[in-house]
Amino acid sequence: MTRRSFLGEFEQMVMLAILQQGDRAFALEVRREIERSADRSVSRGAFYTTLERLERKGMVTWAEEVPRDEARSGPLRRFAVTDSGRRALRDSWNAVRTLARGLDDVLEEAQ
Amino acid sequence: MTRRSFLGEFEQMVMLAILQQGDRAFALEVRREIERSADRSVSRGAFYTTLERLERKGMVTWAEEVPRDEARSGPLRRFAVTDSGRRALRDSWNAVRTLARGLDDVLEEAQ
DNA sequence: CTCCGGCGTCTACGTTGTAGACGAACGTGT
DNA sequence: ACACGTTCGTCTACAACGTAGACGCCGGAG
Numbered sequence: 174m175t176r177r178s179f180l181g182e183f184e185q186m187v188m189l190a191i192l193q194q195g196d197r198a199f200a201l202e203v204r205r206e207i208e209r210s211a212d213r214s215v216s217r218g219a220f221y222t223t224l225e226r227l228e229r230k231g232m233v234t235w236a237e238e239v240p241r242d243e244a245r246s247g248p249l250r251r252f253a254v255t256d257s258g259r260r261a262l263r264d265s266w267n268a269v270r271t272l273a274r275g276l277d278d279v280l281e282e283a284q
Numbered sequence: 285m286t287r288r289s290f291l292g293e294f295e296q297m298v299m300l301a302i303l304q305q306g307d308r309a310f311a312l313e314v315r316r317e318i319e320r321s322a323d324r325s326v327s328r329g330a331f332y333t334t335l336e337r338l339e340r341k342g343m344v345t346w347a348e349e350v351p352r353d354e355a356r357s358g359p360l361r362r363f364a365v366t367d368s369g370r371r372a373l374r375d376s377w378n379a380v381r382t383l384a385r386g387l388d389d390v391l392e393e394a395q
Numbered sequence: 396c397t398c399c400g401g402c403g404t405c406t407a408c409g410t411t412g413t414a415g416a417c418g419a420a421c422g423t424g425t
Numbered sequence: 426a427c428a429c430g431t432t433c434g435t436c437t438a439c440a441a442c443g444t445a446g447a448c449g450c451c452g453g454a455g
Contacts, residue, residue: 179412181442182293182376189383192390201402211379219444221403226442259394265293266384266391268322272300273377279303280377283370290443292411312433330413332434337411 180232180265186211187223188232188254188262197251199238200224224252232258291343291376297322298334299343299365299373308362310349311335335363343369 180188190206191198198206204220227233238249254262273280291299301317302309309317315331338344346361365373384391 182290183443185380186383189387192387193383210382216445256394259391263391263394269296271321272297272304276300276303280370280374283367283374294412327414329415
């Protein structure tokens, strides 16, 4: 039945980064946010593919930014996480957090 | 080069559950721990497949339990997370935690 | 105009997540 | 002892997710 639309880890990161940006996030900024926080590079392909999948699942939406009077190249979209996305995110987050409870020390002792 | 052996979410759960069991965990108990904490069912296939992949990546090891004098069916293994596994787990965890910082309220407000 | 660089799209493939079929080992009732 | 249900690890096959890089459009610099 697969009622559980579980999120992959990268999907979670993308959504969290959008939320960090205040829910009206430009793609580029979201991507930078992830690279900064997770301390790794994110290829364009990985990023946009994930964004598109999230959109198809109804976890993320976007609105075209009204272009300023000067000509703008390409679409300028602002992304937001839907309620459904928030719910999924919260569930995943809670599940992992529950399992991680009390293990901080154990994890930190790794080199 | 794929130097980044990023963990999938379910893989993380499995490792966390092993750690919760004190690092000498029986498969069955690990599985139950996950089902309890994440509040969802875990099929045998999903579970053992993941365990085997983690082992192949050197994140998890196991030792045969010395069978009591009575005959035992099948292998009785105790699983443990390796240092490498702990490190990977810690990194993933930190990355997500960083991105989630300050978003608790935002997440909770979802129905 | 031609080259360059940024950025979104597309394509293809490796990795992870998942269910279910299968089969060995045990306990039970008869 | 035999047939049967149960339990649990293994195997198989496929869906979903993660990822890199090629491509092409557009605007700016020379």
